[in-house]
Amino acid sequence: MPAINKLLVANRGEIALRIMRTAREMGIKTVAIFSEADRNALHVRFADEAVCVGPAPSAESYLKIDTIIDVCKRLDVDAIHPGYGFLSENAGFARAVRQAGLIFIGPSPESIEIMGSKLAAKAAVSNYAIPMVPGTPSAVTDRAEAKRISAQIGYPVLIKASAGGGGKGMRVVENDDEFDEQMDRAVSEAISSFGDGSVFIEKYVTSPRHVEIQVLGDQHGNIVHLFERECSIQRRHQKVVEEAPSAMLTPEIREEMGNAAVNVARACGYYGAGTVEFIVNDALDFYFLEMNTRLQVEHPVTELITGIDLVREMIYIAEGKPLSFQQEDLSMTGHAIELRVYAEDPANNFLPDVGTLDTYIRPQGNGVRVDDGFEQGMAIPIYYDPMIAKLVTYADTREQAIQKMIRAIDEYRISGVQTTLPFGRFVMEHDAFRSGQFDTGFVSKYFSPDKLTPPPNTDEADLAAVLAAYLLENAKPAAGVTTGNTLPTTAQSRWKTNRTS
């Protein structure tokens, strides 16, 4: 397969930038696509060339397969990296890219198809002795049968959408009486979110921890794993804090999980970067959940502990190169933690709080990596995922990485929107997190808005800025219109920034 000279990133925001940075380091030209809402976005400015592909809604821009392929043809692009989200797990897109004679930087359409369905994935790995959560091997439609199976497995059970993702279409059922209602909800959510109402039943693992294994496979049948990421700090079944390595895995279990993950990848003829997700109970039994056939949001923690640039490897693999290392060449050094900084309000059920980043100052210094796509003054569009940044810290030990994270959170200045930064601080300081003894119930068990402390100094700094602006304005000789006691516009907009207090 030919070398890649020009790469289009079919994505936006921090991940588009992150991919383009590696491409540039490799001497590959970059092409950005953007929607009308993203005209001034950083990924557009960073790219060598950028093309507007449509209006703000993703369905009219970032998801337009034909338009994206046309751009590639017009600009002599030879490969597409899909990032995560949008078209990254769309087998039809991977196929269309291939058919257009372009390189898709990711797995084969067939692998995406198999792993895109949780049920097909379970069937595919059934020959490999991968531990699986007790449950139904196929979709359930007959309620009486479903209830009988649930009673047999033992409540609580989970009704899950086969096509599910992002924590949607999943319902916990505590007993026989609430089964019908929860089943109706799961099916209707599955239809509305994924257009496929197939659901199945799984035992609800109590004290579950979400641990996933990063794999890399080339097109010559070599597959390795790059250890685990612990992703149990979640809200709404979605991750907010991730770390590598996990504080509770033993070297033996790590190796067992790694081997299982490699086998899952083998079961679907996988190449590229992928993630095999497991659920782990308090006895450290682990069960295969699903495989994500793309680069994950939380991939930086793996990059930091292994020293491997996953995007670089993805590009090499797509070019047909064999992996340049084997399993025994890989090792972990140090500890990395990621906090997803979302524009959402932890004091208000983590509801999105999009707006303008009136103040936006990144933390810096040794062991701090910030992957973002914003600058001060930019608005967070309502059309897309409200993630502002990924704040990642890296140190020799877990304790030091936690301390560094607290320092970095305190240094991060964001105003104009509420963010998950204060929540991140709460997590870092919590005994359960510090001890490593926590599960996916962390938020519901320990968190309430009264536990949040606003980031220190932010308010003082904002207040000082407001006062300075006010005093300056009032010191001026009155020019025509009297402002009276109203604050000057700049100060007024800055008052809004103090909503964190």
Ligand code: ADP
């Ligand atoms: P999605 O594709 O929507 O992300 P997953 O199957 O990956 O769905 O599960 C997402 C999260 O839901 C997991 O990280 C875990 O917190 C929870 N979960 C999934 N399956 C189970 C289970 N059988 N028992 C307990 N929790 C589960």
